[in-house]
Amino acid sequence: MELEAIPGVGAKTAAALSELDDPVETVESGDVAAIARAPGVNEARAARIARGAIRRRHGDTGRVLATDRAREVYRSAIDLLRERTVTDYAAKRLETFYPSASASRIAEAQSLAAAATERDPDPDVRDALAGVEPLSDPPTVRVRDRCLATADAETLARAERAVPELSVETVEDARDISELARSYATVIVTDEAFAGLDVEGDVKVRPDALETPAETVPERLLAFFATNRERLEAAAAVHEAAAAADDPITVDGPAVDLDRLRDALARLDDDGTIVGDEELARLSDAVDDLDAAVSTAASVADDRLREAIRERDVTIEGTDFLSLVEQGARVDSLLDRELADEYDEAIAAAREHLADALRLAPEEAELAEPIFDGEPSFPVEHDEDAVSRLRTELAAARDRRAARLKADLAADLGDLREPVETLVRDALELDVELAIARFASDFDCVMPAVVDPESSGGSEDATDGGFRIEGGRSPLLDVAFDDVEPIDYGVSGATLLSGVNSGGKTSTLDLVALVVVLAQMGLPVPAESATVERCEEIHYYAKSQGTLDAGAFEATLRDFGDLVEGADGRLVLVDELESITEPGASAKIIAGILEALDDQHATAVFVSHLAREIRDAADFAVAVDGIEAAGLVDGELRVNRSPKKGHLARSTPELIVEKLAGDRGGEFYDDLLEKF
Numbered sequence: 174m175e176l177e178a179i180p181g182v183g184a185k186t187a188a189a190l191s192e193l194d195d196p197v198e199t200v201e202s203g204d205v206a207a208i209a210r211a212p213g214v215n216e217a218r219a220a221r222i223a224r225g226a227i228r229r230r231h232g233d234t235g236r237v238l239a240t241d242r243a244r245e246v247y248r249s250a251i252d253l254l255r256e257r258t259v260t261d262y263a264a265k266r267l268e269t270f271y272p273s274a275s276a277s278r279i280a281e282a283q284s285l286a287a288a289a290t291e292r293d294p295d296p297d298v299r300d301a302l303a304g305v306e307p308l309s310d311p312p313t314v315r316v317r318d319r320c321l322a323t324a325d326a327e328t329l330a331r332a333e334r335a336v337p338e339l340s341v342e343t344v345e346d347a348r349d350i351s352e353l354a355r356s357y358a359t360v361i362v363t364d365e366a367f368a369g370l371d372v373e374g375d376v377k378v379r380p381d382a383l384e385t386p387a388e389t390v391p392e393r394l395l396a397f398f399a400t401n402r403e404r405l406e407a408a409a410a411v412h413e414a415a416a417a418a419d420d421p422i423t424v425d426g427p428a429v430d431l432d433r434l435r436d437a438l439a440r441l442d443d444d445g446t447i448v449g450d451e452e453l454a455r456l457s458d459a460v461d462d463l464d465a466a467v468s469t470a471a472s473v474a475d476d477r478l479r480e481a482i483r484e485r486d487v488t489i490e491g492t493d494f495l496s497l498v499e500q501g502a503r504v505d506s507l508l509d510r511e512l513a514d515e516y517d518e519a520i521a522a523a524r525e526h527l528a529d530a531l532r533l534a535p536e537e538a539e540l541a542e543p544i545f546d547g548e549p550s551f552p553v554e555h556d557e558d559a560v561s562r563l564r565t566e567l568a569a570a571r572d573r574r575a576a577r578l579k580a581d582l583a584a585d586l587g588d589l590r591e592p593v594e595t596l597v598r599d600a601l602e603l604d605v606e607l608a609i610a611r612f613a614s615d616f617d618c619v620m621p622a623v624v625d626p627e628s629s630g631g632s633e634d635a636t637d638g639g640f641r642i643e644g645g646r647s648p649l650l651d652v653a654f655d656d657v658e659p660i661d662y663g664v665s666g667a668t669l670l671s672g673v674n675s676g677g678k679t680s681t682l683d684l685v686a687l688v689v690v691l692a693q694m695g696l697p698v699p700a701e702s703a704t705v706e707r708c709e710e711i712h713y714y715a716k717s718q719g720t721l722d723a724g725a726f727e728a729t730l731r732d733f734g735d736l737v738e739g740a741d742g743r744l745v746l747v748d749e750l751e752s753i754t755e756p757g758a759s760a761k762i763i764a765g766i767l768e769a770l771d772d773q774h775a776t777a778v779f780v781s782h783l784a785r786e787i788r789d790a791a792d793f794a795v796a797v798d799g800i801e802a803a804g805l806v807d808g809e810l811r812v813n814r815s816p817k818k819g820h821l822a823r824s825t826p827e828l829i830v831e832k833l834a835g836d837r838g839g840e841f842y843d844d845l846l847e848k849f
Contacts, residue, residue: 176200180225180234189213190222200226204598205266206307216261216307220268233275235709237693239743242713246686247272249649250694257611259302263604272693274709274742279623282695287620289606290613290697295418299607304407305600308593311400314338314392314445318358318572321382321389322350328363328383335383338390347372358572361389375573391576391583392445398586398593399445402438405593408600409434415603422599429592437585447578456571459531463564467544467555470527474545474553477519513549520545523553531567540566609696616648618697621688622704626742638708639665639776640689640744644701647684659701660684660815664778664798667771671784672800672822676812678780679716681800682746685778686713689744706776709742716748729753730762737769745770745777760786767795784821797821 176187176196189211190196199207200222208219228234238244255264273279320340321332332341344350344362347370353360354374362370365380382389398405409431415422442448523545528538543559612618626638641663648654662681672678688698692705717729736745750766751759760783770777771793781787788795799822801813 179222179229181221182225186214186218186222201230203227203266203269205269206262206598206601207594209307210310216265217268220265223269224271227269227278228273231273231275231278231281233273233278235274237272237274237709237711238690239710239712240714242715243686243690243711246649246683246713247690247694250687250691250696253616253648254608254612254696257608257615258604259299259607260305260601260604262305262307262601263608266601266605267608270694270696272690272711273695274693274707276623276625276707279693279695279707283620283623284695285606286609286696289609290618290620292603292606292610293418293420294607294611294614295414295420298411298414298418298420298603301407301410301414302600302604302607304403305411305597305604306404306407307601308397308401308404308597311396311445314390314396316390316392319361319576320353320357320359321361321363322353323363324366325364332363332383336386336390338392350376358569359576375569387583387587388580391579394583394586394590395441395579396445397590398438399441399443401593401597402441402443404597405434405438408593408597411600411603412596422603424599425595427592429589429596433585434589434593437582437589440582447575447582450574450578453571453574453578455532456567456574459533459537459567460564460571462531463560463567466527466530467560469530470523470545471553471555473526474519474523475551477522478515478551478553481515481519516549519553537563537567537570613697616654616699617646617701618699619702621692621698621700621702623692623707624704626706626708638706638774639663640685640706641702641704642685642688642698642700643703645684645688645703646699647680647687648699649683649687650680658814662798662816664796665706665776666796667767667775667777668779668796668798669767669784669787670778670780670798670800670816671782671820672780672816673802673812676800676802676822677814678800679748681814681816682713682748682778682780686711686746708744708776711744711746712736713746714748714750717750717752733766737766737773741773741775743773743775745775745779747777747779749780749782751781751783757786759783761790763787764790764792764795767791768793771795788821 176182176190177184179200182190190200190208193199193207193211196211203223203226205216205219205223208214208222209216211219214222238247251267251270254267254270258264258267270282273282316338317340320342321336322342322344323329323332324344326343329341329343332339339361342349342353344353347367350360350362350367350370351372351374354372354376359375359377361382362376362378363380363382365378368378370376370378379385379389387394409429412422413431440447440449447453524538524542527533527541527544531537531541533541541559541563544555544563545553546559547554547556624638643661644659645662646654646657646659648657650657660677660681662685664685670678670681684699688700688703689705689708689711691698692703693707736743750763753759754762763779763781763783764787767777767779767787768791779787784797784799788797796819798816798818799820800816801820801822802811
């Protein structure tokens with residue numbers, strides 16, 4: 174698949190995606206976190222790319238949400254789902270669910286959603302999810318104690334690309350390699366021609382060095398685990414909490430031994446260095462503390478000499494004194510002659526202190542002896558060159574041990590690299606599933622039946638397609654969901670919905686739109702049961718705010734003219750279109766629109782207070798449903814919220830006149846009532 178063939182992916186984005194390990198598979202997987210690891214691609218952009226890939230995979234090129242109000246309903250549905258997520262990832266991942274006209278995409282999403290609704294949103298699992306984030310790639314780590322060497326120019330260029338963490342050097346012979354061995358703790362030679370080379374230092378001939386980066390540069394793998402330590406530990410906690418809640422996560426691939434993972438992470442510091450090894454800690458401390466330890470050791474020797482001088486009477490003959498003056502009053506001759514034993518003891522104490530302070534091994538202590546091995550002096554002096562030699566040896570030993578420990582830990586973690594990707598991805602996807610589960614639970618949802626247009630014609634409730642909702646309750650209302658009255662409603666063909674003011678006509682349209690949108694997203698709907706004909710487009714027109722001027726009126730008619738051209742496969746919901754112009758003209762216009770929609774066998778619901786006039790103006794038998802008011806009780810309207818099929822509902826004014834005629838009687842009210 175060409176990346177640029179994905180809707181919304183241009184050349185620049187395709188170039189960024191190509192930086193991924195397997196860009197095509199990653200994009201097609203819908204894994205928002207993995208896609209977002211492409212340079213310059215954030216999670217919101219990744220969600221759009223994933224959605225585009227889904228569309229392309231299912232040949233889903235249409236636009237179901239055809240109007241602003243339809244898109245608003247979709248956004249409201251997404252917001253309700255996002256409110257039930259814990260992680261930012263899940264909130265973005267839900268954006269890959271969209272109303273689709275593709276039967277295969279709807280079925281795919283339904284399969285995921287049906288499994289999700291079986292889950293129990295356990296509080297402990299949700300708490301554990303709070304620490305989970307997508308894995309991130311650490312910046313390139315520069316390794317300065319090791320280099321790669323080759324005599325081949327092509328290998329040199331390839332090495333610079335494959336292992337940017339290391340310096341890559343050109344060598345021609347053993348002498349060049351020997352020079353490098355004096356500068357680096359380890360030299361890795363890629364040319365097999367140098368096999369059997371005998372040079373001083375840690376030199377390894379490894380022709381496969383570029384094919385085994387985990388061995389050549391274990392720091393790369395360790396940096397990944399160090400950077401993602403908290404994410405990995407959080408994901409492990411999620412898996413354990415889910416298992417404890419008897420709702421385990423199904424792992425696609427080899428499961429991760431969580432104890433083994435935690436043990437390996439415990440050996441790794443946040444900066445990717447090894448911790449917990451006493452010998453490495455000793456060598457590191459020795460290098461860091463060397464200068465301070467040498468200074469303290471010299472002070473120990475000085476203190477011993479100072480005390481020896483205080484406790485002894487030293488006699489200097491005149492000729493000796495004159496000789497000392499002539500020599501510049503040097504004290505070393507005096508120390509050598511009068512305090513030789515005490516000086517030797519002081520130097521021995523300095524060496525012992527240095528070895529103890531740095532915890533030097535016997536061979537290292539021998540290397541440290543020349544530090545205090547000069548001519549007698551007071552204060553005692555040390556040999557800086559000897560200090561430098563000891564520092565070099567300790568640092569080299571430290572680096573060699575660190576490299577060995579890193580290689581060992583990288584070997585332990587190497588086969589966990591891909592499984593931990595799955596570990597974290599599954600934890601993040603669990604948050605998506607739990608959000609759907611909570612949505613379904615909070616709003617008493619059920620998985621709807623989404624039927625193909627040609628298969629829905631035989632249904633008594635939805636002939637020629639349409640929809641059927643039983644026990645539907647809208648979570649979009651500005652009241653507590655438990656207080657929402659359930660409604661039953663089904664429509665096929667072009668239908669007028671009549672009813673009193675504030676009787677719930679607009680809320681009914683919102684519920685229908687929400688159920689159809691969710692159904693074609695492949696998600697559960699807030700109803701006891703629902704059947705929805707899969708449609709190509711949803712046209713939902715909200716109530717107009719007042720009469721339109723001539724230009725706006727013309728534009729509105731043009732929109733409906735475009736709508737009725739090939740309206741097959743469309744759901745049309747319109748709220749009080751009559752407000753666009755005067756009532757007489759509105760009734761005729763709406764009647765004409767309904768006639769065109771009826772000719773196209775479209776499913777349409779028009780809310781109108783002019784149902785009687787529209788029915789009279791139409792040249793076909795317009796179906797009229799009504800939200801019937803039971804009457805006025807103490808000035809409050811009592812309404813049966815479920816629309817009554819084939820019923821023209823009475824208006825609020827008619828109910829008021831009827832109430833007055835009953836309460837007060839009289840010819841005036843009776844005459845008014847007859848006019849209705």
